[in-house]
Amino acid sequence: MADTKQDVLDMLRELAELTILEEQNPQSFRVRAYESAAQAIGAQATDLGKLTVKELLQIEGIGKSTAEKIRELLETGRVARVEALREKHPRAVVALLQIQGLGPKAVAKLRSELGVQSLDDLRRALEERRLRDLRGFGQKSEEKLKLAVERLDREGELSRTPISIALPHAQRIIAHLRDVPGVDQVIYCGSLRRFSETIGDIDIVVTAAQAEPVMEALATLVLVERVLGRGERKTSVVTRRGIQVDLRVVEKHQLGAALLYFTGSKGHNIKLRMRALARGLTLNEYGLAEVEGGKVVASETEEAIYAALGLPWIPPVLREDTGEIEAAESGRLTRQIGAIGGDFHVHTNVSGDGRSPLEDVIGAAKARGYHALAITEHAENTLSGVGREALLLQRERFRAVQAELGDTLRLLHGVELNIGPDGELDYDLEFRKGFDWCLASVHSHFELDRVAQTRRVMKAMLDPSVRMIGHLSARMIGHRAGIELDLDALFDAAEKTGTALEINGALPRLDMSVEALRRVRSKNVPLVLTSDAHHSSELERIGFAALNAERAGIDPERVVNAWPKERMLSWLSGGGAG
DNA sequence: GTCGTGAACGACATATACTATGTAGTATA
Numbered sequence: 213m214a215d216t217k218q219d220v221l222d223m224l225r226e227l228a229e230l231t232i233l234e235e236q237n238p239q240s241f242r243v244r245a246y247e248s249a250a251q252a253i254g255a256q257a258t259d260l261g262k263l264t265v266k267e268l269l270q271i272e273g274i275g276k277s278t279a280e281k282i283r284e285l286l287e288t289g290r291v292a293r294v295e296a297l298r299e300k301h302p303r304a305v306v307a308l309l310q311i312q313g314l315g316p317k318a319v320a321k322l323r324s325e326l327g328v329q330s331l332d333d334l335r336r337a338l339e340e341r342r343l344r345d346l347r348g349f350g351q352k353s354e355e356k357l358k359l360a361v362e363r364l365d366r367e368g369e370l371s372r373t374p375i376s377i378a379l380p381h382a383q384r385i386i387a388h389l390r391d392v393p394g395v396d397q398v399i400y401c402g403s404l405r406r407f408s409e410t411i412g413d414i415d416i417v418v419t420a421a422q423a424e425p426v427m428e429a430l431a432t433l434v435l436v437e438r439v440l441g442r443g444e445r446k447t448s449v450v451t452r453r454g455i456q457v458d459l460r461v462v463e464k465h466q467l468g469a470a471l472l473y474f475t476g477s478k479g480h481n482i483k484l485r486m487r488a489l490a491r492g493l494t495l496n497e498y499g500l501a502e503v504e505g506g507k508v509v510a511s512e513t514e515e516a517i518y519a520a521l522g523l524p525w526i527p528p529v530l531r532e533d534t535g536e537i538e539a540a541e542s543g544r545l546t547r548q549i550g551a552i553g554g555d556f557h558v559h560t561n562v563s564g565d566g567r568s569p570l571e572d573v574i575g576a577a578k579a580r581g582y583h584a585l586a587i588t589e590h591a592e593n594t595l596s597g598v599g600r601e602a603l604l605l606q607r608e609r610f611r612a613v614q615a616e617l618g619d620t621l622r623l624l625h626g627v628e629l630n631i632g633p634d635g636e637l638d639y640d641l642e643f644r645k646g647f648d649w650c651l652a653s654v655h656s657h658f659e660l661d662r663v664a665q666t667r668r669v670m671k672a673m674l675d676p677s678v679r680m681i682g683h684l685s686a687r688m689i690g691h692r693a694g695i696e697l698d699l700d701a702l703f704d705a706a707e708k709t710g711t712a713l714e715i716n717g718a719l720p721r722l723d724m725s726v727e728a729l730r731r732v733r734s735k736n737v738p739l740v741l742t743s744d745a746h747h748s749s750e751l752e753r754i755g756f757a758a759l760n761a762e763r764a765g766i767d768p769e770r771v772v773n774a775w776p777k778e779r780m781l782s783w784l785s786g787g788g789a790g
Numbered sequence: 791g792t793c794g795t796g797a798a799c800g801a802c803a804t805a806t807a808c809t810a811t812g813t814a815g816t817a818t819a
Contacts, residue, residue, distance in 0.1 A: 240791095240814090244791085246791075248791095249792090275793075276791090310818085315817090347811095348811070348812090349811085350811060353809085356809085402818095441817090444807090444808095446808075448818090472819090474819060477819070478818080479803085479819085485805065488804090497819080498806095
C-alpha cells in the first residue's frame with residue numbers, strides 16, 4: 213500500500229499553489245479551503261484509501277468538492293481540476309513563486325507584459341533591463357529580483373532546515389547578540405521554539421533599550437552573508453548556511469506580546485486575535501489593548517496575555533492551531549512532563565563512538581538529580597559495538613561504583629542490542645539476560661519492505677531480554693526517512709509484552725516521531741524518554757525528548773521516567789507497569 | 791471551497807513591517 217495520505221497532501225498543496233496563481237491572491241477563500249483541507253488530512257491517522265466520499269465528508273474542513281477530488285485522485289491517479297490548472301500555469305511558472313519578493317500579482321504581470329514563463333525567461337528579462345519600465349516595477353526591484361534569483365540558483369529550492377542544524381546555529385547567533393551592550397534578553401521563537409522537526413527560518417526576539425546596536429551586530433556577524441532588509445526595529449539576514457534570520461527588537465514591557473507573536477504559529481495567533489476582538493480587545497506584537505481608547509491590558513508576559521483572554525498559558529510546542537485553544541479553555545490541555553527521574557539510553561567511551569568516561573556521565577546524571585541511570589553500550593553486531601569480555605569487565609566495575617554511590621543513584625548495566633534484518637539479536641539469550649536492562653534498535657537494512665521491517669522489530673519485542681525498543685523508525689530528519697512499519701501491529705505487541713518504546717531526544721532522530729506518538733496515545737504502552745547521549749554533556753537532550761512528548765500530547769502518566777522514584781525503580785527491575 | 795442556517799445564501803482569520811513606487815505588493819507570526 214503506497215502512502216495515499218502523502219499523495220493526497222501533495223495534490224491539495226499543489227492545488228492551493230495553482231489557485232494562488234489562478235486567483236492572484238494567496239488569501240482567497242479557495243486557497244484557504246485547500247490549505248485547511250490539507251491540514252485536516254494531515255491530522256488523520258486512518259488509511260485514506262479506504263474512506264468513501266461520505267466518510268471523507270465527516271472530516272471537518274473537507275466538503276463535497278474536496279472529497280470528490282480526493283476520491284478522483286485515489287481512483288484514477290489524477291484530478292481533472294489540477295490538470296486544467298497545470299495547463300494554464302505550467303511548472304516553470306509556479307516555480308517563479310519560489311523567488312523571494314515575487315508574488316502572484318507580479319508573476320501575472322511579468323507573464324502578460326514581458327512573456328516571462330520560466331526562471332530562464334526572467335533571467336533574460338533582468339539582463340536586458342526590461343523590468344524597470346514596467347508600471348509597478350523600477351530599477352530597485354530589478355536589482356532585488358536579480359539577487360533573489362541568484363540565491364535561488366545557489367541554494368536550489370528553498371528547503372527547510374532540520375532542527376539539529378537550526379538550533380545550534382540559532383544558539384551561536386544568540387550568544388553573539390547577548391554580548392551587545394544594552395541587551396537584556398535574547399530568545400529564539402518561531403518553529404524553533406515550537407520545536408518543529410524542520411525550521412523555515414530563525415526568529416529572534418531581543419529586549420534592549422536601543423534597537424540599532426543589536427541590528428548592527430546581527431548584520432555584521434561573520435556568519436551572515438547578506439542583509440535582506442532593515443528597518444527601525446526589524447532586520448532580516450541570510451546566513452552563509454542559507455538560513456534566514458529575522459530579528460525583532462522590542463522594549464522590555466512588550467516582551468510577552470512579542471514572544472507570542474513571533475512564536476506563532478500563524479494560525480494560533482489569528483485565533484488569539486479573533487478571541488481578543490470578541491472581548492473588545494485587540495492583540496498585536498506590542499500588547500493586548502482595548503479597542504476603544506487603546507488602553508493596554510497586558511503585554512509583559514505571555515501568561516498575562518493568555519490570562520486576559522481567559523486562558524491558561526499554552527506551551528509553545530502546542531501552538532499549532534490544532535485545537536489547543538479549545539482544549540486550554542476547557543481545561544483539557546495535557547500536563548507537561550515535569551521532573552525526569554532517570555535516563556536509560558546512554559553510552560560511555562566504552563562504545564566505539566562514545567566520548568565520555570563513566571565518571572563524567574555519572575557526575576552529569578547526579579547533577580540532573582537522577583535516581584537511576586542505565587549505561588547502554590552498543591552490542592557486538594554494530595560498528596562501534598563491544599564484545600562480551602569488555603562488557604563483563606564493565607559489569608564488575610559497575611558493582612564497585614554502585615557500592616560507592618549507595619542509594620543516591622541506581623546504576624543499571626545495560627546494552628543497546630542491534631536488531632538484525634531477520635530480528636536476530638546480539639550474543640545469546642543467556643548472556644543477554646545477564647544485563648539489568650536491554651534495549652534493542654535498528655541500525656541497518658533500512659531498505660526492507662514494511663512486512664519484513666515490522667516482523668524484525670516484532671521479533672525483538674518478543675525476546676525475553678528486551679525491555680525497550682530504541683529509535684523505532686531509525687529515521688534521520690532531513691537525511692533518511694524512517695523504515696516502514698505497521699505501527700498499529702507493533703503497538704499492540706508492545707501492549708501485550710509490556711515492551712517500552714523509546715522517545716529519543718537526539719535532535720537528528722526525535723524518534724518516535726510526534727505523529728507516531730499521537731497514534732500510541734490510545735494504547736497502554738510504557739514510554740521512556742532518553743538522551744541517547746554519547747557525551748556527558750548530551751544528557752540534556754532528554755529535555756528534547758520531553759518536548760517531543762509534550763508536542764504529541766503524551767500524558768506524563770504514560771512516561772516511565774516521569775513517575776515517582778519508587779514506581780520507576782520497581783518497573784525497571786521488572787516489577788510490572790506499576 | 792466550507793459551513794451553518796434554513797433550503798439559497800452570507801460569512802468566512804488578525805495585525806503589522808518593510809520596500810519600492812507613487813498605491814500596493816510582499817512578507818512575517
